[in-house]
Amino acid sequence: MTDQLAPERNVTGADIKLDGVVKRYRGQRAPAVERLDLDIDAGEIVAFVGPSGCGKTTTLKMINRLIEPTEGRIFIGGRDVTREDPDKLRQSIGYVIQSGGLFPHWTVAKNVGAIPRVLGWDRKRIAERTEYLLDLVGLDPATFADRLPKDMSGGQQQRVGVARALAADPPVLLMDEPFGAVDPITRVRLQDSLIGIQHELGKTIVVVTHDFEEATKLGDKVLILSEGGHVEQYAAPEEILTDPATPFVEEFVGSGAKLAYLTVSRVRDVPYDEVVTARVGEPAQAVIGRARAAGQTWVVVVDEAGRPRSWPSLTEVATKPEVSDFLDRRLPVVARSSTLNDALDAMLAASQGAALVTDGRGAVVGSLSIGAVTETIQAKLAEVHSEEDDYETYVDGTDPTPTPVVAADDEPGSAEPA
Ligand SMILES: Nc1ncnc2c1ncn2[C@@H]1O[C@H](COP(=O)(O)OP(=O)(O)OP(=O)(O)O)[C@@H](O)[C@H]1O
Ligand SMILES: [Mg+2]
Numbered sequence: 001m002t003d004q005l006a007p008e009r010n011v012t013g014a015d016i017k018l019d020g021v022v023k024r025y026r027g028q029r030a031p032a033v034e035r036l037d038l039d040i041d042a043g044e045i046v047a048f049v050g051p052s053g054c055g056k057t058t059t060l061k062m063i064n065r066l067i068e069p070t071e072g073r074i075f076i077g078g079r080d081v082t083r084e085d086p087d088k089l090r091q092s093i094g095y096v097i098q099s100g101g102l103f104p105h106w107t108v109a110k111n112v113g114a115i116p117r118v119l120g121w122d123r124k125r126i127a128e129r130t131e132y133l134l135d136l137v138g139l140d141p142a143t144f145a146d147r148l149p150k151d152m153s154g155g156q157q158q159r160v161g162v163a164r165a166l167a168a169d170p171p172v173l174l175m176d177e178p179f180g181a182v183d184p185i186t187r188v189r190l191q192d193s194l195i196g197i198q199h200e201l202g203k204t205i206v207v208v209t210h211d212f213e214e215a216t217k218l219g220d221k222v223l224i225l226s227e228g229g230h231v232e233q234y235a236a237p238e239e240i241l242t243d244p245a246t247p248f249v250e251e252f253v254g255s256g257a258k259l260a261y262l263t264v265s266r267v268r269d270v271p272y273d274e275v276v277t278a279r280v281g282e283p284a285q286a287v288i289g290r291a292r293a294a295g296q297t298w299v300v301v302v303d304e305a306g307r308p309r310s311w312p313s314l315t316e317v318a319t320k321p322e323v324s325d326f327l328d329r330r331l332p333v334v335a336r337s338s339t340l341n342d343a344l345d346a347m348l349a350a351s352q353g354a355a356l357v358t359d360g361r362g363a364v365v366g367s368l369s370i371g372a373v374t375e376t377i378q379a380k381l382a383e384v385h386s387e388e389d390d391y392e393t394y395v396d397g398t399d400p401t402p403t404p405v406v407a408a409d410d411e412p413g414s415a416e417p418a
Helices: 056-063 086-091 108-112 114-118 123-136 154-165 184-201 212-218 237-242 247-253 257-264 284-293 314-318 340-350 370-395 404-410
Strands: 016-023 033-040 045-049 071-076 093-097 172-176 204-208 221-226 230-235 277-279 300-302 308-310 333-335 354-358 364-369
Touching: 016 056, 033 056, 033 230, 045 056, 045 184, 045 212, 056 071, 056 172, 056 204, 086 093, 093 154, 108 114, 108 123, 108 154, 114 123, 123 154, 154 172, 154 184, 184 204, 184 212, 184 333, 184 340, 212 237, 212 257, 221 237, 221 247, 230 237, 230 247, 237 247, 237 257, 284 314, 300 364, 333 340, 340 354, 340 370, 364 370
Parallel strands: 045 204, 045 221, 093 172, 172 204, 277 300, 333 354
Antiparallel strands: 016 033, 016 071, 221 230, 300 308, 354 364
């Protein structure tokens, strides 16, 4: 492991290795995937991105052998899965498709328990697992376990799809454009919830998308493919943005690359403020006293799981003897894993100068002000500009060593200008 920032991270995923994998479809002259070698580390999210028809889905489906490779071998956790029984293999790999792919006439609980039933788990174990997973993906089991998919929103169905894919605790999760069919705000929530789940469970996740921004947000690494499953670049998002490997990548990432760099800045990279929380039904005076003691003029009303319901001022709290159970559906809420772009969007959508920050399960951990975001963005921009200058000097062919004048500007007094 080289991940020094998170040495204690729990990894339950397995590594995946593609070794000289080729796919030729019958009747097609050019192979859909030409010859792909790829190493995916256990516990990482890798995002496949590239233009339509470049072979993303084909590659993904070869990993669980929904599509058989024409040549080459695929290893999961060191096992050569090209020699395994494909049905068994698929029980050990979670698979999520666009729109969730749920069985429409089955309740949510029955959908989630599908694979455990095949594996012969007893009812109690299946019920416990289902409850745990629904909670993990942010759906209240009491409300949703007995619903049919048609009576749920697209985003909720997608969450069930994720829960179902995780049901048998597979080390690997494959997702093909999982958030393609939901509105932009739900999409951001689902992305954040996936990052939270990944953090908690440490699975290996391969996710296909054709949205480059989504790829940089979700992926610990991003694989950029061009036609024929050709690897243009396979690297961490920051590296792709700051150091595109080929002209194809440069064009794909777009001329906004430097700006896109901002979308890799996360809420967790910005200092956020503490909030005082209150429960529905608490005496208003007690809450007001607590908030004042903490120097706050607002409180966040939370549910039993710590998830925010409303964000009233102390003046509003004082109008009732107890904290009311009002649920504000327009609260600006962002996850720690949200990008600063997402955070700004959430604030703008709610016309507020701040947003609540939540952890992977949606419990509130603080608030983020627009001022803190602006400061960070400005600092980043300054950084990016100075990098741009360095880069230009370098490609000019001039000596990249700073001139004494620059050094003198940077450290006053360290060098005497002539
Ligand atoms: N069953 C098939 N038979 C023949 N050709 C196929 C088949 N499935 C895919 N192809 C071809 O293989 C190539 C790669 O397809 P694939 O579905 O992997 O692309 P993709 O990158 O997932 O694209 P998209 O972003 O549009 O989903 C395409 O040229 C496609 O037309
Ligand atoms: Mg596809």
